[in-house]
Amino acid sequence: MSHTPDLPEQYVCKGCQAIYAGSVLKRADTHHFEAPAECSACGSTAFVPLEQYIHEAGQSA
Numbered sequence: 001m002s003h004t005p006d007l008p009e010q011y012v013c014k015g016c017q018a019i020y021a022g023s024v025l026k027r028a029d030t031h032h033f034e035a036p037a038e039c040s041a042c043g044s045t046a047f048v049p050l051e052q053y054i055h056e057a058g059q060s061a
Contacts, residue, residue: 009033012053015044 009022018041022033035047048056 006031010050011035011047012050013039013042013044014046014048014056015039016042018042019050020047 008024011020011022012018013020016039018039020036020039022035025032025034035049038045039047
């Protein structure tokens with residue numbers, strides 16, 4: 001059996017649409033991902049998971 005590496009969750013900055021790989025957090029024996037605290041491009045603190053981005057983008061702010 002071969003090992004398939006986990007892909008990190010990705011997050012989209014709601015301010016400038018930059019995409020970030022989530023930071024890895026290890027809890028017990030599982031890994032979780034977290035959005036960055038702040039966008040290094042525009043300073044925004046609002047992020048949405050990449051897979052939800054298309055749904056968020058269609059809504060008014």
